[in-house]
Structures are given as C-alpha cells and as structure tokens.
Amino acid sequence: MVTWSRVKSPWLIHMNTGSCNGCDIEILTALAPKLDAERYGVKLVGSPRHADIMICTGPVTDKMKIAVVKTYEQIPNPKFVVVVGSCGSSGGIYKNSYITLDGVDNVIPVDLYIPGCPPKPEAVFFGIAMLLEKLSSGKLPDLKGEIL
Amino acid sequence: MKISNIKYDLPIDENVIISKRNLVSGEQIIVLKPKMIRKTIENWVKNNFSFHISSLYVIDEIDRFELFYYVIHRKSNLSFILAEVLDYNNPTTQTISDLSGTIFYEGEATEMFGINFEGNKVTEVFLPENWNKGFPMRKGWEKSKKGDKIE
Numbered sequence: 231m232v233t234w235s236r237v238k239s240p241w242l243i244h245m246n247t248g249s250c251n252g253c254d255i256e257i258l259t260a261l262a263p264k265l266d267a268e269r270y271g272v273k274l275v276g277s278p279r280h281a282d283i284m285i286c287t288g289p290v291t292d293k294m295k296i297a298v299v300k301t302y303e304q305i306p307n308p309k310f311v312v313v314v315g316s317c318g319s320s321g322g323i324y325k326n327s328y329i330t331l332d333g334v335d336n337v338i339p340v341d342l343y344i345p346g347c348p349p350k351p352e353a354v355f356f357g358i359a360m361l362l363e364k365l366s367s368g369k370l371p372d373l374k375g376e377i378l
Numbered sequence: 379m380k381i382s383n384i385k386y387d388l389p390i391d392e393n394v395i396i397s398k399r400n401l402v403s404g405e406q407i408i409v410l411k412p413k414m415i416r417k418t419i420e421n422w423v424k425n426n427f428s429f430h431i432s433s434l435y436v437i438d439e440i441d442r443f444e445l446f447y448y449v450i451h452r453k454s455n456l457s458f459i460l461a462e463v464l465d466y467n468n469p470t471t472q473t474i475s476d477l478s479g480t481i482f483y484e485g486e487a488t489e490m491f492g493i494n495f496e497g498n499k500v501t502e503v504f505l506p507e508n509w510n511k512g513f514p515m516r517k518g519w520e521k522s523k524k525g526d527k528i529e
C-alpha cells in the first residue's frame with residue numbers, strides 16, 4: 231500500500247545547488263502542460279519534509295553545502311536523490327573551480343544522474359519515469375548512481 | 379587514479395587513435411580518426427561503462443575544425459577529452475545525441491560553426507528564426523552592418 235501510494239504520487243523537492251538556472255527551467259518544463267509529469271502524480275512541494283525525491287541542479291557551491299545536507303536530512307526515509315545536469319553530475323563547466331565541490335555526490339549519496347547541459351525535459355521526464363518503474367517493482371531500487 | 383586506469387574502464391581501440399597529448403591541467407586529449415567517436419561511445423554504452431559527456435566544444439583553426447568531447451569518468455570523477463579533426467569545407471560527423479545527452483551541444487555547434495552532425499535534428503534553437511547570416515562563431519564571419527535587419 232505504501233509503495234503503491236509512493237509510486238502514484240512521488241513528491242519532489244527541487245534544490246538549486248549552484249546551477250546557472252538552465253537545468254531548473256528544464257525541470258519546470260517537464261512539469262508544465264506539454265509533457266505534464268503531474269499526470270503521474272509528480273508534484274513539486276515546498277518543504278523537504280513532504281518530499282520523496284530530491285532533485286538537485288548545480289555543482290554544489292561551498293556556501294550551499296550545509297543547506298544541501300540539511301535539506302537531505304529533513305526528507306523522510308526512504309528518499310531518493312536525482313541529479314539533473316552535467317554540473318551536478320561531475321562539476322560540468324565549473325569542474326575544478328575553487329568554489330565548487332564538483333558534483334552533488336561529493337556531499338550526499340545520489341541515486342540517478344541525468345547528464346546534459348541542460349538535459350532536455352524529455353530526459354528529465356524519462357529519469358523520473360525510470361525511478362517510478364523501479365519503485366513499482368515492490369522493493370526499493372538500488373540504482374547505485376545510474377546514468378541515463 | 380591515473381589515466382591508465384580510466385583506459386581500462388573506458389577502452390579505446392588503439393588503431394583509431396591518431397595522437398595523444400596532455401594539457402597543463404593534466405587532462406589528456408585523445409585525437410581519434412574521423413567518425414570513430416560514435417563507434418567508441420557506442421561501445422561504452424553497450425558495455426554499460428559509467429561515463430557522461432560533460433561538454434562539447436569546437437575550435438575554428440581556419441583550415442580545419444577541431445571538435446572536443448569532454449568525457450567524465452563517473453567512478454573516479456576524472457576527465458579526459460576525445461577529439462576529432464574536421465575538414466573545413468565539409469565539416470561532417472556522426473551524432474552521439476542518441477547515446478548520451480549531447481543533443482543541445484551538437485545543435486549549438488551546428489548553428490554557430492556549421493558543423494553537420496548526421497542524425498541530429500536540433501538545428502534551429504539558438505539563433506533567431508530565419509537566420510540567414512551564416513555561422514557567427516566562425517573566424518572571418520562579418521557581423522551585419524548597422525541597420526541590417528534579420529528577416
């Protein structure tokens with residue numbers, strides 16, 4: 231029952247961890263009417279305490295590190311982290327910068343990477359669909375940082 | 379982890395390598411024979427190697443184009459660069475947008491430099507509609523005169 235409800239209404243918390251805003255716009259496009267991820271119950275929520283999936287964009291700047299960890303800790307278990315964009319996956323164009331931490335996985339564990347600069351909304355949608363498909367199998371997916 | 383370990387995880391056929399050189403940052407540029415990048419990446423995808431293409435950039439060398447794919451090795455988070463040299467008069471190569479998320483990178487290279495990625499349909503996204511003033515990032519491109527209208 232819990233799995234069923236989680237698959238039917240995965241709520242997302244979106245966190246900009248230092249992105250240029252390109253990926254954020256693509257995430258919103260995936261939720262907007264053309265692709266309409268909301269028809270699968272996917273919904274953006276304002277509080278991490280209500281969320282199942284954390285979507286991160288950006289390479290994680292020094293200042294954002296504490297915020298990322300605190301937000302992650304506030305999400306109830308089981309929780310999943312999806313990284314959107316090359317920056318969040320590896321640092322992207324900010325790789326080796328003095329002020330970034332070269333990817334979200336250096337701060338919190340990541341389940342799924344959607345690389346691209348920015349990835350198309352279809353790719354974001356596909357990533358979420360893949361996560362839901364694995365969730366619907368009944369047991370919690372062990373994605374081990376799968377790359378789309 | 380050294381680059382030799384990356385080679386173990388992301389194998390490149392020695393026969394398709396033209397040259398290798400190191401950047402000051404320690405990253406390696408591996409220049410491949412024409413149209414071999416797709417084959418190499420196809421092989422990586424087929425074998426589930428963990429990598430992604432972080433960025434793609436082009437340099438106009440006046441008599442040729444150099445195309446660079448910035449590859450990130452996921453497990454070690456180290457990077458290296460795959461390169462291909464393209465003929466200036468007919469800069470054509472194969473797309474890899476169906477294998478890894480490079481659809482916009484290739485579209486941008488097409489619009490700015492006129493590089494033709496066979497199979498990539500994203501070719502009219504970055505410049506204004508009905509742009510007919512050539513490829514603005516090429517050396518020698520003349521910007522429009524004052525008062526010119528973009529139709």
Ligand code: SF4
Pocket residue numbers: 248249250251252253254287288314315316317318322323346347348
């Ligand atoms: S991956 Fe590209 S679009 Fe996304 S945050 Fe980084 S620079 Fe911006």
